[in-house]
Amino acid sequence: MIKKSNIRENECFEVVIENISKTIYKEVQRKIQDIYRNKFLIILDKLYLEVYQDIRNLLIPILVQDINEWQESIENESNDYKKQYEIYCENFFEGRYTYLLNRYKRLADTINLYKVDLFFSINKFILNLIENRRKICLFFLLDTNKFIIEFIKFVGDKHSADRNICFKLNNIIFYYKIRGMKVQLLADKINKEVFSCKYFKFPKSIIFTNFMIQENVINNDCENIKDIESFYFNTGVMLFYIYLLNGIDFHNENIIADGRFPILIDTETVISTISSKDIGDLGSSVFASAMLPMKYSKYYNGICDTSGIGQKNKILKKYIAFENPFSSKIKLKFIKILEDDIVSFLPKFNGVNYDALNYLHCIVNGFQHGYNLAMKNKLAYKRIIDNADNLMPRFIFRNTCIYSELLQRLYAPDTMKSNIYTYNFLKKFLKNIPHVNSDKKEKYINQEIEQLLKGYIPHFKICSKNYILRSNSEEVLYEDLSETLSVKKSLMTKLMQLSKEDLFFQIELISVSLNINNHNFKKINFNYNKPILRLIEESIHVINGKLLVLTLQKDWQGNYIYGNIKDGLYEGALGLLLAESQFNSYFSYQKIEKNILDSKDIGLINGYSSIILYNYYVSNLEKEVYFLEDIIFTQYDVIDGLAGYILLVYRKYIINKEELLLDYILKLIEKFMMFSIVNEEKIGFAHGLSGLKIIYIIAFKLTNKQKYLDKYKVIDEKDDISRYSSGAWCNGLTGYLVSEYIMYKITNKETHLIKIIDNLDKLFIFAYKIDDYCLCHGVFGILDFLLTLQQNNLLNDEFKLKFKKLEEDVFTTLDKKSILIKDISLFTGISGIQYYYNRKKENRKSILSLCY
Template sequence: MGNLTAILNIEEKLRDQSKDLSGGLLDRNIKITYKDNMELFEDSIANILNIHSKKELTELYKSSAVKNDARLILNKYRAFKNRLITAPYTKYSDKENVLFINFASKVSSIAIQDIKNRNVFKNNKFILVNEQQFLEHISFQVQSAILKTCYRTLVLDFNVCLEKNQLIGETKEEKYRYYNEYFLGDSTYLNHFFELYPGILRILHNEVRKIVKITTDIVKHYVEDMESINFFKSKQPYRIETIILGLGDSHSDGRRVAKIILENNYKLIYKPRDLHIDQMYREICEYINQLVDSQFYIRTPKVYQGKDHGWAEYIDYKECSSEEEIANFYKRMGAQLALLYTLNAIDFHSENLIAHGSFPVLIDLESLFHMPYQEKNVSDAYNKTKEKLSTSVKSIGLLPFIFGSNHTDVSGIGQKGEVNTFIKVPKIKLDEDTVKIEREYGKMNASLNHPKINGQYVEANHYIEEIKQGFTEIYKLIQNNKKEIENIIHMSADKVRVRFIPKPTVRYASLLELSLHPRFLHNYIDREVFLAKIWEDAISNEWYEKIARHEFQDLTNGDIPLFSLSIKSCDLFSSTKEKIKNYFNKTPFEVVQQKLNKMDSADLDFQKKLIDLSIQSINHNILHNPTPKEEKDYSHTFIHTDFFIEKAKEIEEVIKSQAIVGHNMEKRNYSWVNSTPIGVKELHWSHAPMGDTLYNGLSGMAMMYLSLWIVTKRAAYLNIGLEIVEDLLNRILDWKEVNKNEMIPIGAFTGASSYIYLLMNYFVATKEVRFKKAACELATRLPQLIKKDKEFDIISGVAGTIVVLVSSYELEKERIFINIAEKCADHLLENLIVNDDGSIAWIGVSEVPLTGFSHGNAGNIYALAVLNKHLKRKDIDSVISKGLQFENSQMMENGWLDNRMDNSVVTAASWCHGAPGILLSRLELAQYNNQEVAIQSKKDLQYAIDNILEDGFGREHSLCHGDIGNAMILINCGRSMDNQHYINIGKNLLYESILRGETDGYKCGVGNGIESPNLMIGLAGVVYGLMYASDDRIPLLLDLKIGTKIADKGAYHV
């Protein structure tokens, strides 16, 4: 049998130990796939592959004997291989430089021959305008599909031949042509190739089979249905010019959406699924259109339902011809959004929407009536918030959202034109000696979802009011006509099936792509072991247990997993029609009925707020110029402390009104809908349930309530703060091993040490020793996170952790804090870079060294200086000096450059990246025991102060980027230097900013119009800043120093 037995899957193999084939590759693949997590490996192969030990798997891997029924399968693959290696290939002069085209041509020739040999094609080919041209076009599509499947293996094989000096030619192009023609065209070599990579043979056979089937099915179905679908254009039936395969993902054994090009360039969309859901949506829209003004009219494609497939009208892209059409487009977008929200829709991204003049037209409706998973503890505040968002307008996919490592907007409203891919994609590159596969961001084809006028895309954020107008109109109409909408659904409910999407399609696609790596194709079991890791999700989520094997079966067949259900049933069905009984505890129809019953004015306001937040989040014009200040003296004595306190109370009432209150273990807990900037440039925002950390999470909210209690003595504030802290402790003290929480950074604002900062502040304020004990317990777990830190900074890295730990140590000299702080410092020193001029910096969140406090040198050398007061290490002293040298080499016009930006600009005056944060750093360094560092830092102080006063106020109100943080830093500067002048300036500028917020609305973070409740970029930060200015016992927090005890109960001073 030879290596061909490696083509069989596990079920087809016979357990036999008669041949001792090496299992070394299997061991390496297991290590790569499961990363030494043998428990996950054993669970995966047991539950997915029905193999109960590694020994059993290895024996099966080595086995060369096969069952009788599997011999038939082997004969089938052997016959396919023989056809393939002897198949002719077509030489294309215009495709000579297409890598591996001869190989793809051989495969496509088999596919075309199989199409021609099928009776269903012979009986229906009369409908083709030109059979030869039709098949040629199909052949090119087959070649493209095959190359996507095989390119990794062919690249590897080509490079192996190069290393063995088997290829003739002077240049890389000549060697490639030799390989393409004389190796891939040679039957003996191809036979060797498939013996080496038998897994690729099985995949090729399957892909050819599926393409042949879908192609002939489409032709057959068109002939059967052409009289019925004639109404789309009211013309005589057209013949088929060609078929564009693969407009969507492959599901259910290769079934894909396709575009049919008919005579006279008439187009039609073929859908290999039931279209009763599309018909229902159309009927609801027709009902709505009778009751609304034409500016809210919803356009839907005409559809025809076949036996197990359907046809849809092709909707072409059209520009708008007037401003009125643009406005109507967005009103109708809002109208569509309201209906989709009502019907619990998800997954409506840019590819599901066509801008057809003034009409946004949805072209794929199978993900209506989505069924969300229900959390175990539905009363928990976080889960309540998560559920509220997961069934909101945000979950639909039309509103802007950022996806992937490249922060790409793929939403129906947000994406426009050609954009970068959201993840790095593999690209083949020929260098001097080899062919390489490198991952980089590519370009996605220009989408058809965004309206244009005069050839130019319009900006959706200019039409927020139109979107909300359309949304409100249809929302209220549905609210007032619930029974009528329910009746339309009920009339079709018995026929309507919808798709259930358990995981993002991109995740499945990524698994499929990785499974085609040549290391998994030497033996087909390698690929199955890799894909069996799909079980990983079932370990932490019981919902996935019942579907994991079905996901695996679809993936091994080269398909994106598909599940469906009737909207009046709780039973879920796999792509192979296997029933998973009572998978849900409610039917999709019942879930939509519940949503209809919950629609009210409060819900409408919440959805409109989410529309505002989402569309504002794509406004890249975020670093606004400061509002011009009057030329006046701000140094006069401040007299408005009572105003600050009362205003803080008022803002807290607003924050509390936005809270979602829940219960966990019979104790009250809290959550909020949170808005957070994404990426180091902070050009986009995400919206999610509030997390736990200091920057934008519950730890920050607890610090706000603590500050209110210290100043006002109102027990209600302390009670809420303590409830938040208790809720946090229930989670964070349950960590058995921090290293299993790989996404948790170590840092002081967004990581594990933010909890230590919170707990130590509550310990100082309340004198409850349990908070200090909890902080010490958490500190013992930090060393597990140190080596994982790749950011090194104040926000998420070890620099912030150092400051928190040293501040904690200084309270009661607990050695655990200073010992771990020194380990963090060692990590910081191990990861520095030395520049050409001898200066020192770090590369963390950005690809270049940064200035500033939150992510740059100012914060890192500040942390080292705070620590070295106690350690007095010479190597740390040297790094501080050289780190200061780098930052000051980045000065321009008495300011520091913002290296995040592509052009050389001085940073905006903000705590995170500008002069205010650098001022905090220099205040510490001015007291440092290195005279050279201290002298330079004192010089820098005035530069920083001047920069803040000139450029630091009038943008917005946050601690991180705005007036509140800058005012606090000026006040801190005055307190540190015993200079009442700067204290007064800071308080008076803060007062002016609050008055502006009361008049024009508070601007949170860096997004114009984006409001968030959290500490560093939200309203909680406004409250905290007012308390800090009102009472010098409140810790600054921006410098991560912890308050220290004084005699009075619950009192603070810094």
């Protein structure tokens, strides 16, 4: 029994977790003391904090579920949930712990393996230091007569039993690292012989066969304010260096600003391989380094990722939290908190960190200087990398955060019960693995699972079978990978790629990423011939014979991400083709159609609905609508789900009333009705009620079943027009009125038209308040809808004049105001303006009203 009455804890279940953690810690501590007693002073006090946190993460999900189940079994005895919690904790080791170890088969195995790994990592770390103590002390100028080791913390992800460790040696902080020694040696040699070690540095390190010791690097002040400029110039050189070596994963935690020098503190991924398909693509560009911010806030007024070049930033962190804490009714939940990110990668003067935003030109100048140095020292570089194939650099199958989330999931009670269940769970989740030849996928998925079941973040190093010393679960063979080049060939390929054209393209990427001199914003200036086309073509590049069409697109949080354009209509190549037919010289419609059909996606963003709407717009009404049986959809909305698909197929049925088409639509409606929409709260045409309710009108029209009309009325009542506070098409008043317009075209009922006319004044007010120009959520969406009404003779003379005035004001504003021109997509970017201009000139139907 735990002798604690009226338990008081800082954290839930602290008394239980503390007991188990101390037992594990003391067992490991005792073993270490038995080995090194009376020989060396080894301080492991802080190891307990690591053990406590690890055990807490492991046990909390099980403890929460178990106390809930226990409480239900004694519910009639007492309703004092706080007291029940105390009783549960006080008596936990009188059988309850044994019960949990027996019930959750993986729990005992996980704890036992954790103890074995913990001892292994600490013992190996201490042994390596002791065996090489004289060399280490002499290298770092330490007293050779004194050797005091103090553990501080584990560093980085747990990839195996062996861990990276921060420690003190004779009261000075160092880092013990167990990976990347050969990479560090080669990277350092390139820095010396090509870049003369003048611009960036690595931590002072002593490298042994199976580990290295690095000095601790501090975010020291610059000597003067001019050194800030020097730092960012040097950072530009370092950016090129990482680009040259195909380096990846250089987020802000991997760089520390030490005066005017950036220090690369983690070199494991500074040299990497590339895929043959990435040559000349973003996958082998400066973006691959992760030093540049590819993600900006939704208003493009600040970086919102953790790139190695940037500014002070906030990041979202996930924590375990509780409902009804310290009671037997406790519930587990996860909360996300926005916190200040680290700033040690930013240079500092007088204690103040300076971000990159006022020194962007220095970065470009440094990058160009690094480029020139490499061109000048090509022969020296070739000589250095000639033996690079004996390196075994890290190879990344999936983002580390995916593995981290999976490990957290494996601590859930259901996956702790059985190895077989957990294996099958992981197998299902990891069923697709990139880069690997199809006949080898099973092999590497099993290696991922093997590492995850041991509690490790999967880690792989790539090598040729000619260099294998012994087989283990971390090795990836070149021979098993599709299109991946060897280290030497990857480095040589990048070297051969260097040219004036490549330099221009990389600087363009840097300029877009950092928005240098407001690079991403321009005035349209309609006085010039085809101004939009010229701006779009600035984002089209041909690199090494490969077509790259780049656009700033928004992620699900509304932040901008720069990357290759996709296939579909919303923000893809099909949208460019629709906006301007002359882009046929860049894109093949047949190839786009094949890609989309192969994807089985039905959405308007990148799916089959894109193809149908495109053909309606270009008046290819004879184009066959395929009856897709094995369609893939997870959404039921208009923009990316089943509702949009039904609306477009029904549009075809209106034109050509084929019996087969009717049967197909009824099947689709049946699928749609499996989803209960009555409780849906989201408003809007693209994602919410305004778009979804049209399906019930279609269902009623085709079947004459009153239940569909009744459901429509319920949803229509929820879709209150007073809830719309913007003029957007996607989730504002324009979308609501588009929905009424489509229903008017389907039913010919005046009630829908009256709703439209009654709200036009409000729509004009929104039009003058709206800040964005685009079709989806900007003023051109409003113009497009008004043009539709005018084409159908639904505007009176007063509204025609208002429409004309609004259109003139919008185009005048675009001549005077700089807008974001690097989003070239149809619905959210400048292609939407070109679409509107051509649609009006050619009197075509509107894509925003799905060509109804």
